[in-house]
Amino acid sequence: MEAFADFWATYSTLIFTVGIHALLALSLWLTLSCGLLSLANAAFMGIGAYTAALLTLHLHWPFPMVLAAGALAPAAVALVIGAPTLRLSGVYLAMATLAFGEVTRILVLNLEITGGPEGLNGIPLLTTWWHIVLILAAAGYALARLRRSRMGRAFEAIREDEVAARMMGIDVEGHKLAAFTLGAVLAGLAGALNAHSTFFISPREYGFENAVDILTMTILGGISSLIGPVLGATILTLLPELLRFLHAYRLAVNGLILIGVVLFLPTGLWDSRRLRQLVGAWRTRREGKP
Amino acid sequence: MLEQQLVNALTLGSVYALFSLGFTLVFGVLEVINLSHGAMFMAGSFAAMTVVTRFKAPLAVGILAAMLVSGLLGLAIDALILKRLRARHAPHLIPMIATIGATTVLTSAAQGLFGVEVQRFPDELLSTREFIFGSVHVRALELAIVGIAFLLMTTLFLVLRHTRQGRALRAIAESPKAAALLGVNVEGLFMATSFTAAALGGVAGLLIGLNFNSVTPLMGQPILHKGIAVVILGGMGDIRGALFGGLFLGFAEVLSKAYLSSQMGDAVAFGLLFLILLVRPAGLFGRVLERKA
Numbered sequence: 190m191e192a193f194a195d196f197w198a199t200y201s202t203l204i205f206t207v208g209i210h211a212l213l214a215l216s217l218w219l220t221l222s223c224g225l226l227s228l229a230n231a232a233f234m235g236i237g238a239y240t241a242a243l244l245t246l247h248l249h250w251p252f253p254m255v256l257a258a259g260a261l262a263p264a265a266v267a268l269v270i271g272a273p274t275l276r277l278s279g280v281y282l283a284m285a286t287l288a289f290g291e292v293t294r295i296l297v298l299n300l301e302i303t304g305g306p307e308g309l310n311g312i313p314l315l316t317t318w319w320h321i322v323l324i325l326a327a328a329g330y331a332l333a334r335l336r337r338s339r340m341g342r343a344f345e346a347i348r349e350d351e352v353a354a355r356m357m358g359i360d361v362e363g364h365k366l367a368a369f370t371l372g373a374v375l376a377g378l379a380g381a382l383n384a385h386s387t388f389f390i391s392p393r394e395y396g397f398e399n400a401v402d403i404l405t406m407t408i409l410g411g412i413s414s415l416i417g418p419v420l421g422a423t424i425l426t427l428l429p430e431l432l433r434f435l436h437a438y439r440l441a442v443n444g445l446i447l448i449g450v451v452l453f454l455p456t457g458l459w460d461s462r463r464l465r466q467l468v469g470a471w472r473t474r475r476e477g478k479p
Numbered sequence: 480m481l482e483q484q485l486v487n488a489l490t491l492g493s494v495y496a497l498f499s500l501g502f503t504l505v506f507g508v509l510e511v512i513n514l515s516h517g518a519m520f521m522a523g524s525f526a527a528m529t530v531v532t533r534f535k536a537p538l539a540v541g542i543l544a545a546m547l548v549s550g551l552l553g554l555a556i557d558a559l560i561l562k563r564l565r566a567r568h569a570p571h572l573i574p575m576i577a578t579i580g581a582t583t584v585l586t587s588a589a590q591g592l593f594g595v596e597v598q599r600f601p602d603e604l605l606s607t608r609e610f611i612f613g614s615v616h617v618r619a620l621e622l623a624i625v626g627i628a629f630l631l632m633t634t635l636f637l638v639l640r641h642t643r644q645g646r647a648l649r650a651i652a653e654s655p656k657a658a659a660l661l662g663v664n665v666e667g668l669f670m671a672t673s674f675t676a677a678a679l680g681g682v683a684g685l686l687i688g689l690n691f692n693s694v695t696p697l698m699g700q701p702i703l704h705k706g707i708a709v710v711i712l713g714g715m716g717d718i719r720g721a722l723f724g725g726l727f728l729g730f731a732e733v734l735s736k737a738y739l740s741s742q743m744g745d746a747v748a749f750g751l752l753f754l755i756l757l758v759r760p761a762g763l764f765g766r767v768l769e770r771k772a
């Protein structure tokens with residue numbers, strides 16, 4: 190038991206981070222499932238984190254309400270900016286969401302209430318491990334149900350061919366806005382949980398690099414199933430810890446992974462179809478040899 | 480005061496234009512959003528810094544080193560990554576993600592090789608001469624920066640406009656397939672474009688490094704975001720648009736920093752970009768391209 194206590198004392202922060210990153214990767218998975226490449230999810234996470242932290246610090250709201258507000262504030266922003274932005278497609282959307290992320294970061298950096306570049310300090314540590322597990326499980330369940338629902342099928346249709354989806358009578362704009370906003374809800378939740386598990390937040394944690402990190406996790410894992418993003422988040426969170434001996438060159442490994450996956454594993458690590466084929470091939474080989 | 484700000488704006492704007500020119504050239508010809516262009520900017524700056532401090536070479540050699548090192552890096556990224564993705568007809572977003580990976584690798588390599596601290600050019604290298612026009616003081620350095628930027632841009636315009644290769648390149652920008660059928664060496668020109676664009680980015684990095692006398696491994700990131708803003712302002716793939724967009728952003732940034740708020744200058748640039756995208760999705764000067772279903 191003592192060994193476990195030691196292990197937990199050393200690694201609990203890391204395990205919390207794995208959970209929060211998994212939630213972020215799922216938030217981007219949701220946006221991508223509708224064919225939208227958004228670089229705004231890091232900013233949505235930041236909005237959630239700051240909203241939640243400010244409500245705890247100044248208004249002393251109870252934690253569940255703080256989490257709800259942390260999820261709803263970025264969703265409200267997503268609704269407002271989504272309506273005009275989502276008319277853009279492909280790379281233009283990526284650029285517009287990047288610009289939105291930069292404006293958000295610079296605003297947070299210069300506002301009085303957000304503490305400027307120093308950020309917010311002394312946020313009470315209210316997040317416990319079961320909050321993260323519970324929310325991650327709930328999000329996973331909800332997304333799994335969503336995939337098989339009318340809405341999830343519509344997302345998939347829009348991702349595959351927008352024009353064809355529109356011809357079939359799908360409300361393309363409405364569904365895009367829904368995917369964008371629901372993604373913001375998950376990112377905001379991750380931000381609120383993160384703010385209450387790290388004691389301190391600053392604008393540096395929600396910039397372009399973080400948007401790219403979220404994207405890397407999701408792409409590495411693969412977007413063909415919900416397991417992919419969670420797997421990608423876990424690997425990319427644990428990897429830097431294992432590669433400490435590389436010092437300054439540590440980040441290069443992340444870059445090489447990203448290039449390698451794009452070149453050699455376009456569908457990501459966890460591709461359900463490829464796995465089924467592998468399992469099938471293994472079975473036939475075993476049955477062939479008595 | 481205003482005149483002085485205009486000089487600063489012109490200096491900054493011409494470097495933004497030079498940087499964005501390479502960025503937009505790659506998009507126009509290869510149809511790739513090359514997010515490693517900021518890393519080329521950083522690499523050019525470090526290459527020149529190394530040549531002038533380690534080997535005591537004159538600045539002109541530094542400029543050549545910046546072009547060569549960045550150009551070769553751009554060529555390597557094209558040959559190792561973009562070429563394979565072209566062969567596979569990967570969707571637009573894939574090369575964009577791959578070049579983010581290349582940026583991470585190069586930034587991390589620069590941090591390992593040169594450290595994270597700000598590096599400065601030796602003082603004797605930077606001429607402190609000033610020219611005085613009425614109430615305006617112009618540093619010789621600023622004149623040189625604007626001069627070099629415009630010289631390179633004019634050369635590129637002339638090459639694109641009047642040479643056989645330039646015409647072939649414009650044909651590829653219209654349709655790579657048709658150009659290939661007409662006997663244009665498409666792959667060769669793709670590689671030449673990658674080299675040229677990266678070389679221009681490298682010189683832009685050196686010029687900014689000289690202007691602020693500061694070179695760091697992370698200097699490519701903010702300029703990349705500005706380059707994106709410029710290219711969208713001017714229309715993606717539009718060469719003249721990059722020139723006007725770059726100058727426009729230089730003026731918008733310097734003037735809003737001087738007269739509105741010193742910290743919010745960057746927010747003004749990106750806020751503007753955001754608004755322009757909403758009103759004119761293909762940029763201020765761009766034509767709207769609709770997908771033909």
